[in-house]
Amino acid sequence: MTTLLHLSDTHFGTERADVMEALVRFTHEQRPNVVVLSGDITQRARRAQFAAARHFLDRLAAPATLVIPGNHDIPLFNLPARLLRPYGNYQRAFGTELEPSHETHDLLVICVNTTRARRHKDGELSEQQVARVAQRLRAARSEQLRVVVTHQPVHVTRLEDEENLLHGHREAVLAWAEAGADLMLGGHIHLPYVRPLADSVAGLARPLWCLQAGTAVSHRVRGGIPNSVNLVRYAPTVRSGACIVERWDHAASTRRFERESRLEIPLSRGDTPAGRP
Template sequence: MSVLLHVSDTHFGTERAPVVEALVAFAHALRPDLVVLSGDITQRARRAQFRAARLFVDRLGSPFVAIPGNHDIALFDLASRWLRPYAAHMESFGTELEPVHDSADCLLQCVNTTRPRRHKNGEVSALQIERVAARLAAARRGQLRIVVVHQPVAVSRDEDLPNLLRGHAQALRRWAEAGCDLVLGGHIHLPYVVPLLQLARPLWVVQAGTAVSHRVRDGIPNSVNVLRWGREVAPGSCLIERWDHGDEGRFVRRGVTEAQPARG
Protein backbone atom coordinates (compact mmCIF):
# COMPACT_ATOMS: atom_id res chain seq x y z
CA MET A 1 0.00 0.00 0.00
CA SER A 2 1.20 3.53 -0.76
CA VAL A 3 0.80 6.31 1.80
CA LEU A 4 1.06 10.06 1.15
CA LEU A 5 1.11 12.71 3.89
CA HIS A 6 -0.35 16.03 2.67
CA VAL A 7 0.89 19.01 4.71
CA SER A 8 0.01 22.60 3.88
CA ASP A 9 0.23 26.16 5.18
CA THR A 10 2.76 25.53 7.91
CA HIS A 11 3.49 29.29 8.01
CA PHE A 12 6.79 28.91 9.86
CA GLY A 13 7.20 32.06 11.91
CA THR A 14 3.73 31.45 13.39
CA GLU A 15 4.17 27.75 14.21
CA ARG A 16 2.99 26.17 17.46
CA ALA A 17 5.89 24.17 18.91
CA PRO A 18 3.76 21.43 20.52
CA VAL A 19 1.94 20.85 17.23
CA VAL A 20 5.24 20.67 15.34
CA GLU A 21 6.44 17.97 17.73
CA ALA A 22 3.12 16.11 17.45
CA LEU A 23 3.31 16.13 13.65
CA VAL A 24 6.90 14.86 13.68
CA ALA A 25 5.81 12.01 15.97
CA PHE A 26 2.83 11.29 13.73
CA ALA A 27 5.01 11.14 10.62
CA HIS A 28 7.45 8.78 12.31
CA ALA A 29 4.60 6.43 13.19
CA LEU A 30 2.98 6.73 9.75
CA ARG A 31 6.19 6.40 7.70
CA PRO A 32 4.65 7.79 4.50
CA ASP A 33 6.12 7.02 1.11
CA LEU A 34 5.94 10.74 0.28
CA VAL A 35 5.28 14.04 2.06
CA VAL A 36 3.68 16.80 -0.01
CA LEU A 37 3.94 20.46 1.10
CA SER A 38 1.38 22.47 -0.84
CA GLY A 39 2.65 25.97 -0.16
CA ASP A 40 2.71 28.79 2.39
CA ILE A 41 5.61 27.06 4.05
CA THR A 42 6.61 30.32 5.76
CA GLN A 43 4.80 33.37 7.05
CA ARG A 44 6.99 36.11 5.55
CA ALA A 45 9.49 34.31 3.27
CA ARG A 46 12.39 35.07 5.60
CA ARG A 47 15.45 32.88 5.34
CA ALA A 48 15.31 31.96 9.03
CA GLN A 49 11.72 30.82 8.57
CA PHE A 50 12.69 28.71 5.55
CA ARG A 51 15.58 27.17 7.50
CA ALA A 52 13.22 26.26 10.35
CA ALA A 53 10.78 24.77 7.84
CA ARG A 54 13.48 22.69 6.18
CA LEU A 55 14.67 21.40 9.56
CA PHE A 56 11.08 20.38 10.31
CA VAL A 57 10.71 18.58 6.96
CA ASP A 58 14.00 16.75 7.46
CA ARG A 59 12.77 15.57 10.85
CA LEU A 60 9.72 13.95 9.22
CA GLY A 61 12.10 11.37 7.81
CA SER A 62 10.41 10.75 4.44
CA PRO A 63 10.95 11.84 0.82
CA PHE A 64 9.12 15.06 0.05
CA VAL A 65 8.10 17.53 -2.62
CA ALA A 66 7.31 21.18 -1.95
CA ILE A 67 5.85 24.14 -3.82
CA PRO A 68 5.80 27.80 -2.81
CA GLY A 69 2.67 29.62 -1.73
CA ASN A 70 1.93 33.33 -1.85
CA HIS A 71 3.44 33.76 1.65
CA ASP A 72 6.71 32.27 0.39
CA ILE A 73 7.40 35.38 -1.70
CA ALA A 74 8.64 38.46 0.18
CA LEU A 75 5.83 40.94 0.76
CA PHE A 76 7.65 44.03 2.03
CA ASP A 77 11.08 43.53 0.42
CA LEU A 78 10.12 44.75 -3.05
CA ALA A 79 13.56 44.17 -4.56
CA SER A 80 13.42 40.52 -3.58
CA ARG A 81 9.80 40.20 -4.63
CA TRP A 82 10.44 41.42 -8.17
CA LEU A 83 14.05 40.43 -8.86
CA ARG A 84 14.46 37.12 -7.00
CA PRO A 85 11.04 36.10 -5.66
CA TYR A 86 11.92 32.44 -5.05
CA ALA A 87 15.54 32.78 -3.91
CA ALA A 88 14.90 31.94 -0.25
CA HIS A 89 12.57 29.07 -1.14
CA MET A 90 15.12 27.58 -3.52
CA GLU A 91 17.95 27.85 -0.98
CA SER A 92 16.05 25.57 1.39
CA PHE A 93 13.92 23.41 -0.90
CA GLY A 94 15.82 23.23 -4.19
CA THR A 95 15.66 24.99 -7.51
CA GLU A 96 12.78 22.94 -8.94
CA LEU A 97 9.58 24.92 -8.33
CA GLU A 98 7.37 22.30 -9.98
CA PRO A 99 8.78 18.96 -8.80
CA VAL A 100 7.51 15.60 -10.04
CA HIS A 101 7.23 12.31 -8.18
CA ASP A 102 7.04 9.27 -10.44
CA SER A 103 6.78 5.84 -8.79
CA ALA A 104 5.27 2.49 -9.70
CA ASP A 105 1.77 3.43 -8.57
CA CYS A 106 1.80 7.24 -8.47
CA LEU A 107 2.49 10.14 -10.80
CA LEU A 108 2.44 13.43 -8.91
CA GLN A 109 2.99 16.77 -10.66
CA CYS A 110 3.42 20.01 -8.71
CA VAL A 111 2.41 23.36 -10.22
CA ASN A 112 3.71 26.75 -9.09
CA THR A 113 0.56 28.89 -8.97
CA THR A 114 2.12 31.91 -7.25
CA ARG A 115 2.78 35.16 -9.11
CA PRO A 116 4.94 38.03 -7.75
CA ARG A 117 2.49 40.53 -9.22
CA ARG A 118 -0.37 39.12 -7.17
CA HIS A 119 -0.64 39.61 -3.42
CA LYS A 120 -2.37 36.31 -2.60
CA ASN A 121 -4.40 35.15 -5.57
CA GLY A 122 -2.96 32.34 -7.65
CA GLU A 123 -2.92 31.70 -11.36
CA VAL A 124 -2.25 28.79 -13.70
CA SER A 125 -1.23 29.64 -17.25
CA ALA A 126 -2.28 27.94 -20.47
CA LEU A 127 1.30 26.73 -20.87
CA GLN A 128 1.28 25.15 -17.40
CA ILE A 129 -2.10 23.54 -18.05
CA GLU A 130 -0.90 21.91 -21.24
CA ARG A 131 2.44 20.85 -19.78
CA VAL A 132 0.71 19.11 -16.88
CA ALA A 133 -1.86 17.53 -19.19
CA ALA A 134 0.87 16.07 -21.39
CA ARG A 135 2.59 14.48 -18.40
CA LEU A 136 -0.70 13.11 -17.04
CA ALA A 137 -1.58 11.61 -20.40
CA ALA A 138 1.77 9.80 -20.44
CA ALA A 139 1.19 8.17 -17.04
CA ARG A 140 1.59 4.40 -16.84
CA ARG A 141 -1.39 2.14 -16.36
CA GLY A 142 -2.26 1.78 -12.68
CA GLN A 143 -0.61 5.01 -11.52
CA LEU A 144 -2.67 7.32 -9.33
CA ARG A 145 -2.42 10.69 -11.07
CA ILE A 146 -2.15 13.67 -8.72
CA VAL A 147 -1.67 17.41 -9.33
CA VAL A 148 -0.57 19.72 -6.50
CA VAL A 149 -1.35 23.45 -6.48
CA HIS A 150 -1.49 26.02 -3.68
CA GLN A 151 -4.75 27.93 -4.19
CA PRO A 152 -7.96 25.86 -4.35
CA VAL A 153 -9.51 24.74 -7.65
CA ALA A 154 -12.88 24.16 -5.96
CA VAL A 155 -14.43 25.52 -2.76
CA SER A 156 -17.00 24.18 -0.35
CA ARG A 157 -18.76 27.49 0.38
CA ASP A 158 -19.55 30.66 -1.50
CA GLU A 159 -17.53 32.97 0.74
CA ASP A 160 -14.33 31.32 -0.51
CA LEU A 161 -15.07 31.86 -4.21
CA PRO A 162 -12.67 34.86 -4.40
CA ASN A 163 -9.83 32.51 -3.41
CA LEU A 164 -10.26 30.21 -6.39
CA LEU A 165 -7.20 29.68 -8.55
CA ARG A 166 -7.30 31.86 -11.68
CA GLY A 167 -7.68 29.50 -14.65
CA HIS A 168 -9.09 26.69 -12.51
CA ALA A 169 -12.00 25.87 -14.83
CA GLN A 170 -9.77 25.40 -17.87
CA ALA A 171 -7.23 23.45 -15.82
CA LEU A 172 -9.79 21.07 -14.35
CA ARG A 173 -11.38 20.39 -17.72
CA ARG A 174 -8.06 19.72 -19.44
CA TRP A 175 -6.49 17.74 -16.60
CA ALA A 176 -9.56 15.52 -16.28
CA GLU A 177 -9.40 14.80 -20.00
CA ALA A 178 -5.74 13.86 -19.54
CA GLY A 179 -6.51 11.43 -16.71
CA CYS A 180 -6.08 13.40 -13.47
CA ASP A 181 -7.51 11.68 -10.38
CA LEU A 182 -6.81 14.13 -7.53
CA VAL A 183 -5.88 17.80 -7.11
CA LEU A 184 -4.31 18.70 -3.75
CA GLY A 185 -4.23 22.26 -2.41
CA GLY A 186 -4.29 24.54 0.61
CA HIS A 187 -4.25 28.34 1.04
CA ILE A 188 -7.57 28.88 2.83
CA HIS A 189 -6.83 26.77 5.93
CA LEU A 190 -9.93 24.62 5.50
CA PRO A 191 -9.77 20.83 5.11
CA TYR A 192 -12.37 19.30 2.79
CA VAL A 193 -12.85 16.92 -0.11
CA VAL A 194 -14.99 17.82 -3.13
CA PRO A 195 -15.80 15.28 -5.86
CA LEU A 196 -16.14 16.79 -9.32
CA LEU A 197 -18.28 14.39 -11.31
CA GLN A 198 -19.33 16.60 -14.22
CA LEU A 199 -15.94 16.46 -15.95
CA ALA A 200 -14.65 13.95 -18.49
CA ARG A 201 -13.89 11.60 -15.59
CA PRO A 202 -14.32 11.76 -11.80
CA LEU A 203 -11.79 14.12 -10.22
CA TRP A 204 -11.40 14.72 -6.49
CA VAL A 205 -10.27 18.02 -4.95
CA VAL A 206 -8.46 17.51 -1.64
CA GLN A 207 -7.80 20.57 0.52
CA ALA A 208 -5.66 20.66 3.65
CA GLY A 209 -5.93 22.94 6.65
CA THR A 210 -3.01 24.66 8.33
CA ALA A 211 -0.69 21.98 9.66
CA VAL A 212 1.16 23.67 12.55
CA SER A 213 0.41 27.41 12.55
CA HIS A 214 -1.69 29.27 15.09
CA ARG A 215 -3.48 30.85 12.08
CA VAL A 216 -6.35 28.38 12.27
CA ARG A 217 -9.70 29.35 10.79
CA ASP A 218 -13.29 29.08 12.04
CA GLY A 219 -12.26 26.99 15.02
CA ILE A 220 -10.91 24.16 12.87
CA PRO A 221 -7.79 22.73 14.53
CA ASN A 222 -4.43 22.13 12.90
CA SER A 223 -4.84 19.29 10.43
CA VAL A 224 -3.17 17.23 7.71
CA ASN A 225 -4.39 14.69 5.16
CA VAL A 226 -3.28 11.10 4.65
CA LEU A 227 -3.92 9.36 1.32
CA ARG A 228 -3.78 5.57 1.02
CA TRP A 229 -4.13 3.38 -2.07
CA GLY A 230 -2.93 0.07 -3.43
CA ARG A 231 -2.89 -3.17 -1.44
CA GLU A 232 -5.38 -3.38 1.46
CA VAL A 233 -7.53 -0.72 -0.23
CA ALA A 234 -10.34 -1.60 -2.62
CA PRO A 235 -9.07 -1.78 -6.22
CA GLY A 236 -9.31 1.59 -7.94
CA SER A 237 -9.97 3.44 -4.68
CA CYS A 238 -8.04 6.01 -2.68
CA LEU A 239 -8.76 6.63 0.99
CA ILE A 240 -8.49 10.30 1.98
CA GLU A 241 -8.16 10.71 5.73
CA ARG A 242 -8.31 13.94 7.71
CA TRP A 243 -6.15 13.99 10.84
CA ASP A 244 -6.60 16.82 13.37
CA HIS A 245 -4.39 17.88 16.25
CA GLY A 246 -6.57 17.12 19.27
CA ASP A 247 -6.75 17.95 22.94
CA GLU A 248 -4.76 14.77 23.56
CA GLY A 249 -1.71 16.57 22.13
CA ARG A 250 -1.49 14.26 19.12
CA PHE A 251 -2.96 13.93 15.67
CA VAL A 252 -6.22 11.95 15.60
CA ARG A 253 -8.19 10.73 12.59
CA ARG A 254 -11.42 12.69 12.27
CA GLY A 255 -12.83 11.41 9.02
CA VAL A 256 -12.24 9.41 5.87
CA THR A 257 -13.50 9.73 2.29
CA GLU A 258 -13.25 6.94 -0.26
CA ALA A 259 -12.49 8.38 -3.67
CA GLN A 260 -13.00 6.12 -6.65
CA PRO A 261 -11.14 7.67 -9.58
CA ALA A 262 -11.68 6.06 -12.97
CA ARG A 263 -8.07 5.00 -13.40
CA GLY A 264 -7.02 3.17 -16.51
Protein backbone atom coordinates in the same frame (compact mmCIF):
# COMPACT_ATOMS: atom_id res chain seq x y z
CA MET B 1 0.31 0.16 0.02
CA THR B 2 1.50 3.66 -0.84
CA THR B 3 0.84 6.45 1.67
CA LEU B 4 1.01 10.17 0.91
CA LEU B 5 1.00 12.75 3.71
CA HIS B 6 -0.50 16.07 2.60
CA LEU B 7 0.43 19.19 4.60
CA SER B 8 -0.31 22.80 3.83
CA ASP B 9 0.05 26.31 5.24
CA THR B 10 2.73 25.64 7.83
CA HIS B 11 3.41 29.42 7.97
CA PHE B 12 6.75 29.12 9.76
CA GLY B 13 7.12 32.19 11.88
CA THR B 14 3.72 31.39 13.42
CA GLU B 15 4.32 27.68 14.14
CA ARG B 16 3.24 25.89 17.31
CA ALA B 17 6.00 23.82 18.90
CA ASP B 18 3.63 21.28 20.47
CA VAL B 19 1.86 20.62 17.17
CA MET B 20 5.17 20.27 15.35
CA GLU B 21 6.34 17.63 17.81
CA ALA B 22 3.03 15.79 17.51
CA LEU B 23 3.31 15.82 13.72
CA VAL B 24 6.86 14.47 13.83
CA ARG B 25 5.67 11.60 16.03
CA PHE B 26 2.66 11.00 13.79
CA THR B 27 4.78 10.89 10.65
CA HIS B 28 7.24 8.44 12.19
CA GLU B 29 4.31 6.22 13.18
CA GLN B 30 2.57 6.36 9.79
CA ARG B 31 5.77 6.19 7.71
CA PRO B 32 4.42 7.83 4.55
CA ASN B 33 6.21 7.17 1.28
CA VAL B 34 5.97 10.81 0.28
CA VAL B 35 5.21 14.10 2.03
CA VAL B 36 3.63 16.93 0.03
CA LEU B 37 3.58 20.50 1.38
CA SER B 38 1.24 22.55 -0.81
CA GLY B 39 2.53 26.04 -0.14
CA ASP B 40 2.59 28.89 2.37
CA ILE B 41 5.60 27.31 3.97
CA THR B 42 6.45 30.57 5.74
CA GLN B 43 4.65 33.61 7.07
CA ARG B 44 6.87 36.29 5.54
CA ALA B 45 9.29 34.49 3.19
CA ARG B 46 12.28 35.20 5.44
CA ARG B 47 15.46 33.18 5.25
CA ALA B 48 15.24 32.03 8.88
CA GLN B 49 11.64 30.91 8.41
CA PHE B 50 12.56 28.82 5.37
CA ALA B 51 15.49 27.33 7.28
CA ALA B 52 13.18 26.35 10.14
CA ALA B 53 10.74 24.77 7.69
CA ARG B 54 13.50 22.81 6.01
CA HIS B 55 14.76 21.53 9.36
CA PHE B 56 11.24 20.47 10.33
CA LEU B 57 10.63 18.60 7.06
CA ASP B 58 14.00 16.87 7.41
CA ARG B 59 12.89 15.64 10.84
CA LEU B 60 9.89 13.92 9.25
CA ALA B 61 12.40 11.68 7.46
CA ALA B 62 10.09 10.68 4.62
CA PRO B 63 11.64 8.88 1.64
CA ALA B 64 10.43 11.71 -0.63
CA THR B 65 9.32 15.27 0.10
CA LEU B 66 7.71 17.64 -2.41
CA VAL B 67 7.31 21.35 -1.65
CA ILE B 68 5.80 24.20 -3.66
CA PRO B 69 5.68 27.91 -2.84
CA GLY B 70 2.53 29.73 -1.78
CA ASN B 71 1.79 33.42 -1.92
CA HIS B 72 3.30 33.91 1.56
CA ASP B 73 6.60 32.47 0.27
CA ILE B 74 7.25 35.53 -1.89
CA PRO B 75 8.50 38.67 -0.06
CA LEU B 76 5.69 41.11 0.65
CA PHE B 77 7.45 44.17 2.07
CA ASN B 78 10.88 43.76 0.43
CA LEU B 79 9.88 45.08 -3.00
CA PRO B 80 13.30 44.74 -4.70
CA ALA B 81 13.43 41.06 -3.68
CA ARG B 82 9.80 40.52 -4.74
CA LEU B 83 10.48 41.94 -8.20
CA LEU B 84 14.01 40.67 -8.84
CA ARG B 85 14.36 37.44 -6.82
CA PRO B 86 10.91 36.46 -5.56
CA TYR B 87 11.98 32.87 -4.85
CA GLY B 88 15.49 33.60 -3.58
CA ASN B 89 14.96 32.52 0.03
CA TYR B 90 12.74 29.61 -1.00
CA GLN B 91 15.45 28.30 -3.32
CA ARG B 92 18.16 28.60 -0.68
CA ALA B 93 16.22 26.13 1.44
CA PHE B 94 14.58 23.87 -1.15
CA GLY B 95 16.58 24.19 -4.36
CA THR B 96 15.82 25.75 -7.71
CA GLU B 97 12.94 23.47 -8.72
CA LEU B 98 9.60 25.25 -8.25
CA GLU B 99 7.47 22.48 -9.73
CA PRO B 100 8.80 19.15 -8.43
CA SER B 101 7.30 15.79 -9.30
CA HIS B 102 7.52 12.28 -7.93
CA GLU B 103 6.87 9.02 -9.72
CA THR B 104 6.86 5.40 -8.61
CA HIS B 105 5.26 2.26 -9.99
CA ASP B 106 1.89 3.14 -8.44
CA LEU B 107 2.03 6.91 -7.84
CA LEU B 108 2.50 10.06 -9.91
CA VAL B 109 2.56 13.45 -8.16
CA ILE B 110 2.88 16.62 -10.25
CA CYS B 111 3.33 19.98 -8.49
CA VAL B 112 2.39 23.25 -10.17
CA ASN B 113 3.66 26.67 -9.09
CA THR B 114 0.62 28.95 -9.09
CA THR B 115 2.23 31.97 -7.40
CA ARG B 116 3.03 35.14 -9.31
CA ALA B 117 5.21 37.99 -8.04
CA ARG B 118 2.83 40.57 -9.50
CA ARG B 119 -0.09 39.23 -7.48
CA HIS B 120 -0.62 39.72 -3.76
CA LYS B 121 -2.35 36.47 -2.85
CA ASP B 122 -4.16 35.23 -5.94
CA GLY B 123 -2.77 32.34 -7.94
CA GLU B 124 -3.00 31.60 -11.63
CA LEU B 125 -2.19 28.95 -14.21
CA SER B 126 -0.70 29.55 -17.63
CA GLU B 127 -1.74 27.70 -20.78
CA GLN B 128 1.74 26.22 -20.87
CA GLN B 129 1.39 24.81 -17.36
CA VAL B 130 -2.00 23.28 -18.15
CA ALA B 131 -0.66 21.66 -21.30
CA ARG B 132 2.53 20.39 -19.65
CA VAL B 133 0.67 18.73 -16.80
CA ALA B 134 -1.89 17.19 -19.17
CA GLN B 135 0.89 15.71 -21.28
CA ARG B 136 2.52 14.17 -18.21
CA LEU B 137 -0.81 12.75 -17.04
CA ARG B 138 -1.49 11.13 -20.40
CA ALA B 139 1.80 9.27 -20.12
CA ALA B 140 0.91 7.80 -16.71
CA ARG B 141 0.51 4.07 -16.23
CA SER B 142 -2.95 2.70 -15.57
CA GLU B 143 -2.02 1.45 -12.09
CA GLN B 144 -0.72 4.84 -10.93
CA LEU B 145 -2.66 7.15 -8.63
CA ARG B 146 -2.37 10.50 -10.42
CA VAL B 147 -2.15 13.56 -8.23
CA VAL B 148 -1.80 17.25 -9.15
CA VAL B 149 -0.80 19.78 -6.47
CA THR B 150 -1.46 23.53 -6.49
CA HIS B 151 -1.46 26.06 -3.67
CA GLN B 152 -4.70 27.95 -4.30
CA PRO B 153 -7.89 25.88 -4.43
CA VAL B 154 -9.79 24.78 -7.53
CA HIS B 155 -13.00 24.31 -5.53
CA VAL B 156 -14.40 26.08 -2.47
CA THR B 157 -17.31 25.24 -0.21
CA ARG B 158 -18.20 28.75 1.03
CA LEU B 159 -19.26 31.81 -0.92
CA GLU B 160 -16.76 34.03 0.89
CA ASP B 161 -13.89 31.88 -0.39
CA GLU B 162 -14.70 32.23 -4.09
CA GLU B 163 -12.24 35.13 -4.36
CA ASN B 164 -9.50 32.65 -3.47
CA LEU B 165 -10.15 30.33 -6.41
CA LEU B 166 -7.18 29.71 -8.66
CA HIS B 167 -7.36 31.78 -11.84
CA GLY B 168 -7.70 29.42 -14.81
CA HIS B 169 -8.86 26.55 -12.62
CA ARG B 170 -11.86 25.58 -14.75
CA GLU B 171 -9.84 25.10 -17.93
CA ALA B 172 -7.20 23.19 -15.98
CA VAL B 173 -9.69 20.91 -14.24
CA LEU B 174 -11.33 20.03 -17.57
CA ALA B 175 -7.99 19.33 -19.25
CA TRP B 176 -6.49 17.38 -16.38
CA ALA B 177 -9.59 15.27 -15.84
CA GLU B 178 -9.58 14.34 -19.52
CA ALA B 179 -5.86 13.51 -19.26
CA GLY B 180 -6.44 11.13 -16.34
CA ALA B 181 -5.92 12.99 -13.03
CA ASP B 182 -7.50 11.43 -9.94
CA LEU B 183 -6.87 13.96 -7.14
CA MET B 184 -6.08 17.65 -6.91
CA LEU B 185 -4.39 18.72 -3.67
CA GLY B 186 -4.39 22.30 -2.39
CA GLY B 187 -4.33 24.63 0.58
CA HIS B 188 -4.36 28.43 0.97
CA ILE B 189 -7.74 28.79 2.73
CA HIS B 190 -6.91 26.72 5.85
CA LEU B 191 -10.02 24.54 5.55
CA PRO B 192 -9.92 20.76 5.06
CA TYR B 193 -12.46 19.05 2.81
CA VAL B 194 -12.85 16.47 0.05
CA ARG B 195 -15.24 17.11 -2.84
CA PRO B 196 -15.91 15.73 -6.34
CA LEU B 197 -15.06 18.47 -8.81
CA ALA B 198 -18.10 17.56 -10.90
CA ASP B 199 -20.02 19.51 -8.22
CA SER B 200 -18.51 22.77 -9.48
CA VAL B 201 -17.16 22.13 -12.99
CA ALA B 202 -19.60 20.81 -15.58
CA GLY B 203 -18.50 18.58 -18.43
CA LEU B 204 -15.72 16.56 -16.79
CA ALA B 205 -14.59 13.62 -18.90
CA ARG B 206 -14.11 11.48 -15.79
CA PRO B 207 -14.27 11.83 -11.99
CA LEU B 208 -11.69 14.14 -10.41
CA TRP B 209 -11.61 14.96 -6.70
CA CYS B 210 -10.46 18.04 -4.79
CA LEU B 211 -8.56 17.38 -1.55
CA GLN B 212 -7.92 20.48 0.55
CA ALA B 213 -5.66 20.49 3.61
CA GLY B 214 -6.20 22.57 6.72
CA THR B 215 -3.56 24.38 8.77
CA ALA B 216 -0.67 22.03 9.49
CA VAL B 217 1.34 23.52 12.37
CA SER B 218 0.56 27.26 12.51
CA HIS B 219 -1.68 28.98 15.03
CA ARG B 220 -3.51 30.47 12.02
CA VAL B 221 -6.36 27.97 12.16
CA ARG B 222 -9.77 28.81 10.72
CA GLY B 223 -13.40 27.87 11.08
CA GLY B 224 -12.96 26.31 14.50
CA ILE B 225 -10.95 23.46 12.96
CA PRO B 226 -7.73 22.48 14.77
CA ASN B 227 -4.41 21.86 13.09
CA SER B 228 -5.02 19.25 10.46
CA VAL B 229 -3.29 17.06 7.84
CA ASN B 230 -4.42 14.49 5.26
CA LEU B 231 -3.29 10.95 4.54
CA VAL B 232 -3.93 9.33 1.16
CA ARG B 233 -3.61 5.55 1.05
CA TYR B 234 -3.51 3.65 -2.20
CA ALA B 235 -2.96 0.00 -3.06
CA PRO B 236 -3.12 -0.68 -6.81
CA THR B 237 -5.23 -3.64 -7.87
CA VAL B 238 -6.04 -5.10 -11.26
CA ARG B 239 -8.59 -2.31 -11.75
CA SER B 240 -6.98 0.23 -9.36
CA GLY B 241 -10.47 0.85 -8.04
CA ALA B 242 -10.14 3.20 -5.04
CA CYS B 243 -7.96 5.23 -2.71
CA ILE B 244 -8.56 6.12 0.93
CA VAL B 245 -8.44 9.73 2.16
CA GLU B 246 -8.12 10.32 5.89
CA ARG B 247 -8.19 13.61 7.76
CA TRP B 248 -6.16 13.73 10.99
CA ASP B 249 -6.64 16.60 13.48
CA HIS B 250 -4.41 17.62 16.35
CA ALA B 251 -6.09 16.94 19.71
CA ALA B 252 -4.86 19.28 22.44
CA SER B 253 -6.00 16.90 25.17
CA THR B 254 -3.74 14.06 23.98
CA ARG B 255 -1.13 16.12 22.11
CA ARG B 256 -1.52 13.71 19.24
CA PHE B 257 -2.98 13.71 15.75
CA GLU B 258 -6.17 11.65 15.75
CA ARG B 259 -8.21 10.49 12.81
CA GLU B 260 -11.23 12.70 12.21
CA SER B 261 -12.63 11.11 9.04
CA ARG B 262 -12.06 8.39 6.45
CA LEU B 263 -13.42 8.39 2.91
CA GLU B 264 -13.03 5.80 0.18
CA ILE B 265 -12.83 7.47 -3.23
CA PRO B 266 -13.67 5.35 -6.29
CA LEU B 267 -11.21 5.85 -9.12
CA SER B 268 -12.07 5.87 -12.79
CA ARG B 269 -9.94 4.30 -15.47
CA GLY B 270 -12.12 5.28 -18.39
CA ASP B 271 -15.20 3.16 -17.74
CA THR B 272 -17.00 5.26 -15.07
CA PRO B 273 -19.12 8.33 -15.88
CA ALA B 274 -17.83 11.59 -14.42
CA GLY B 275 -19.55 12.87 -11.31
CA ARG B 276 -20.44 11.74 -7.86
CA PRO B 277 -20.06 7.94 -7.47
